Amino acid sequence: MLHKFEIDKTKLVLDVHSGALHQVDDLSWHLLDHYQQKSKTQLITEYSVAYNQAEIEEALVEIEQLTAQGLLFSVDPVDEQYDMDQVFSGDVVKALCLHVAHDCNLRCKYCFAGQGPFGGDRSLMSLETGCQAIDFLLKQSDRRRHIEVDFFGGEPLLNFAVVKQLVTYSRKKAALFGKKIKFTLTTNALLLDESTAQYLLDNAISVVLSLDGRPAIHDKMRPAGRGAGSYRQVLKNIKRLVAKNPPGGYYVRGTYTRHNLDFSKDIMHMIDQGLVDISVEPVVAQPEAEYALRLEDAEILKQEYRYLVKKVLEMITAGRRINFFHFNVDLEAGPCLAKRLSGCGAGHEYLAVTPAGYLYPCHQFVGHSQFQLGHVSSNELNQNIRQQFKRAHLYNKPACRQCWAKYYCSGGCNANAYAFNGDLLQPYQLECMLTQARLECALYLKCVFEK
Amino acid sequence: MGKHIKTINTNSLAATIKTGGCGECQTSCQSACKTSCTVGNQVCAKEEK
Numbered sequence: 001m002l003h004k005f006e007i008d009k010t011k012l013v014l015d016v017h018s019g020a021l022h023q024v025d026d027l028s029w030h031l032l033d034h035y036q037q038k039s040k041t042q043l044i045t046e047y048s049v050a051y052n053q054a055e056i057e058e059a060l061v062e063i064e065q066l067t068a069q070g071l072l073f074s075v076d077p078v079d080e081q082y083d084m085d086q087v088f089s090g091d092v093v094k095a096l097c098l099h100v101a102h103d104c105n106l107r108c109k110y111c112f113a114g115q116g117p118f119g120g121d122r123s124l125m126s127l128e129t130g131c132q133a134i135d136f137l138l139k140q141s142d143r144r145r146h147i148e149v150d151f152f153g154g155e156p157l158l159n160f161a162v163v164k165q166l167v168t169y170s171r172k173k174a175a176l177f178g179k180k181i182k183f184t185l186t187t188n189a190l191l192l193d194e195s196t197a198q199y200l201l202d203n204a205i206s207v208v209l210s211l212d213g214r215p216a217i218h219d220k221m222r223p224a225g226r227g228a229g230s231y232r233q234v235l236k237n238i239k240r241l242v243a244k245n246p247p248g249g250y251y252v253r254g255t256y257t258r259h260n261l262d263f264s265k266d267i268m269h270m271i272d273q274g275l276v277d278i279s280v281e282p283v284v285a286q287p288e289a290e291y292a293l294r295l296e297d298a299e300i301l302k303q304e305y306r307y308l309v310k311k312v313l314e315m316i317t318a319g320r321r322i323n324f325f326h327f328n329v330d331l332e333a334g335p336c337l338a339k340r341l342s343g344c345g346a347g348h349e350y351l352a353v354t355p356a357g358y359l360y361p362c363h364q365f366v367g368h369s370q371f372q373l374g375h376v377s378s379n380e381l382n383q384n385i386r387q388q389f390k391r392a393h394l395y396n397k398p399a400c401r402q403c404w405a406k407y408y409c410s411g412g413c414n415a416n417a418y419a420f421n422g423d424l425l426q427p428y429q430l431e432c433m434l435t436q437a438r439l440e441c442a443l444y445l446k447c448v449f450e451k
Numbered sequence: 452m453g454k455h456i457k458t459i460n461t462n463s464l465a466a467t468i469k470t471g472g473c474g475e476c477q478t479s480c481q482s483a484c485k486t487s488c489t490v491g492n493q494v495c496a497k498e499e500k
């Protein structure tokens with residue numbers, strides 16, 4: 001399977017199944033369309049109207065060689081003989097998202113957590129439940145050495161005392177089990193004062209900091225309790241932390257909605273504030289919400305990504321350091337195929353824990369009681385639900401099987417698929433279109449930097 | 452490097468199929484609300500074992 005696309009007069013061809021990326025000239029761009037259907041003589045005859053014969057022959061030799069090397073027209077490595085069980089064997093949980101607070105100090109309009117409580121009561125996780133969750137993870141991760149804990153909410157800093165105690169507890173316990181824990185904390189930064197920031201720095205905790213971009217955009221969607229904007233306070237706190245180069249890394253992440261289809265301006269705004277590691281994402285919303293993105297916005301958004309990639313390129317060329325999350329793609333040392341097939345792991349490798357200790361496939365499913373998998377105090381998990389999620393992999397989703405972006409996307413977000421189509425196996429179309437648009441930009445950047 | 456086709460990367464994904472997954476890599480949520488690691492930009496954790 002080949003995917004051809006053109007950005008800024010650069011013609012690119014991705015050989016989907018090998019992952020090889022090629023920059024091609026006009027002639028090979030056309031030849032590749034018919035190479036498999038027509039004979040060489042036919043191709044030469046047809047194209048000699050527009051091109052010189054020797055050139056056509058040369059291009060055909062190149063195509064032939066690359067095909068022989070498995071870098072063009074390579075076949076799907078996942079055939080009937082491929083042992084899917086090898087990829088999805090074992091019941092290992094390697095990451096937990098701890099909802100340490102089902103409460104929040106902001107009232108973001110697009111919040112999928114119902115502004116904190118996920119449709120339930122406002123509550124905080126107790127230290128005891130947190131420790132049970134860590135014990136559960138240490139046991140369920142079996143022989144995996146690298147495990148992850150994400151402190152999430154609502155707003156996790158509303159329960160920071162417990163977060164700190166859990167970090168200490170986990171480190172001690174992990175050492176006994178010979179494991180390495182990576183911690184992440186996702187925060188709206190409103191309570192990220194100096195001492196909190198210092199703690200995160202000292203403990204090399206990765207931080208995800210929410211900021212939507214331009215002040216008016218941010219304040220419109222992310223108001224505090226009485227409707228006042230949160231931009232000023234949040235930006236000040238974020239800048240203070242980022243200035244210290246967090247050793248665990250950070251991402252400033254924003255959400256764009258129908259109110260800012262020109263979100264590249266928000267990204268530029270963040271860059272102008274000296275922020276480097278940035279991730280800005282499409283909102284996930286019920287279709288009736290006025291800020292929800294619509295299918296008809298897809299083309300505008302695609303052009304916006306194209307515009308953004310040019311801007312990013314200009315700035316990097318001018319010597320600025322920018323790391324836009326979705327424009328990163330590792331062609332040489334990316335993940336193995338097994339990882340690419342399994343995706344996010346929600347519901348089997350990755351689980352979310354509510355303040356009361358109940359387990360769900362991931363943070364997006366919290367509150368949907370039909371997906372409750374169990375409780376951290378017991379090592380029994382609902383195997384039906386787990387199997388359902390295990391089976392929701394790339395090759396069981398008809399659209400994904402045929403999709404050129406499959407090895408980079410891994411089958412999209414199951415929560416989105418469920419929310420929009422009521423089916424884990426049917427990806428949400430707008431998400432697909434945006435994933436593909438971003439990936440083209442990322443591949444284009446790769447190509448330019450190779451030069 | 453060809454005159455008509457310039458190959459940007461040559462390593463083949465299919466080569467990793469036989470090795471299976473060691474499973475040590477980070478989980479990768481793709482949703483908007485999280486760190487949202489798409490898989491393609493991840494690094495393999497195998498070497499740091």
Ligand code: SF4
Nearest residue numbers: 400403409411412432
């Ligand atoms: S979710 Fe969409 S973009 Fe991703 S692999 Fe499936 S079809 Fe392709």
Ligand code: SF4
Nearest residue numbers: 344362413480481482
């Ligand atoms: S299902 Fe979606 S929201 Fe949940 S972990 Fe996977 S990608 Fe993230």
